[in-house]
Amino acid sequence: MDLDLAQVRAFVLAAEELHFGHAAEELSISQQALSKRIARLESTLGRRLLDRGGQGVRLTEAGQRFLEPARQTLAAADLAVAAVLNAHRPLRIDVWGHLYAPMRTLAQVATGEPRLELGHGRDLSSVIAALLHGDIDAAFGRVHAPLPGGLTHRLVRLEPVDAILSADHPLANAPAIRPAQLRDGVLWAPGALHRLDFLRRFAESFGVRERAEGSNLGLDHFLADLAVDTRRFGLLPADVPLPPRPAIRSVPLVGPTPLYAWSLLWRGNGGHPLLDALVSAFVAEAERNRWLEYDPVRDWLPERHPAPSATP
Incomplete structure (x- = not known):
């Protein structure tokens, strides 16, 4: 019929x-x-x-x-x-990511590509809805639940995460911190914690009982709120460029090192001529920069993957 x-x-x-x-x-x-x-x-x-x-x-x-x-x-x-x-329209890609790195990752891969149109979703749910409705062609996200049918993804980057502390925090001058050492601190989240799955799982896995939530008003606001409370700590990618701020310290997390897993998401039937080239560029850049290195003894992923895979 x-x-x-x-x-x-x-x-x-x-x-x-x-x-x-x-x-x-x-x-x-x-x-x-x-x-x-x-x-x-x-x-x-x-x-x-x-x-x-x-x-x-x-x-x-x-x-x-x-x-x-x-x-x-x-x-x-x-x-x-x-x-x-629309054979010549830009590839529409969403770079939502709170304080994390989709924009920085994309900049390393697609520098000079004039046919990209960037969007900024509110969260992974809104990004998925936009993909399903055809409003965008691709997006970034940490895939921590089964995706709706019709969508696929490819792991493109595992980001080590540092602890961000007030300069007066008792651990501020340590060369490195174990996540378990933060259990008596206050996890500062740039948004409602139930919407920030990575931070919620970090708190649950390492016994952080106290959490505080604020609005995601950008990096400067996030750091200013951390600086005024010596018990608070935040989590940021290890290579995020922090503005000069004497009241803040960034300390590596080890034993284990938390990793934030970024995937590129798109509709399984593709659709834009740039999409295959973009995925191939991510694969090459991930190999060149060792973005997908993972040791289950040394590192921590909320999903407890036995090993990350670069395949959908």
Whole structure:
């Protein structure tokens, strides 16, 4: 049977939003028009895909089976259109990353490439949604849970993390610190800790009971908040360029060294002619700079990987 892509798109948005009003707004149509499109799709398939009732919108068993292939169908259609209309558009890549290094990593790999358009998502969830909707072509993230179908990733960098302390902190002048030595300190997080999975897992793994949260207002604000409390500590990549600030110390973490795992994410069916070249450049740069070195005896990853792999 032939499927109407407008009907399929209406179903997918309604299934993702679980709200007809939001889905209709996304498509710039009325709720009545959205309902009609989904009803016609259900009639074509001979199966009910969504239940609408007093408890809101929910997927039926048939709808659950249909959702992922429907997403892939829309992605393929979007790529077909893009291949004709957008052959020369920039590759849209999101460099979200709080205080970590997607931008610095990308700068080492893609210097001089004029066809990159950078975005700045709020968190990994918003980045994934943008990828699924085709709003961006690629993004960075620490993949710490199964990805939705249709997305793939490749590990591109493992970043050693240092402790950032007030100059008056008792460990500020140590040549190195073991993570367990920080258990009586206060972990300072640039945002809600439940949204910062790496920091949350670090605290849980090394027994850091006290945590403090603030807004992510940039590096200077982050360091200023650390400097005023001698019990606080933060975590930053070991090679992040810190501004000159006598009230702050950066001390290596050892035994083990925490590593932040950055992956490049994209839709599994590719779609942009620059994407393959970008992935190949990351692979070459990772090998040249030894970005993927990992020793389970020496290093710590929240996911407790037996060994990182550079393959999807």
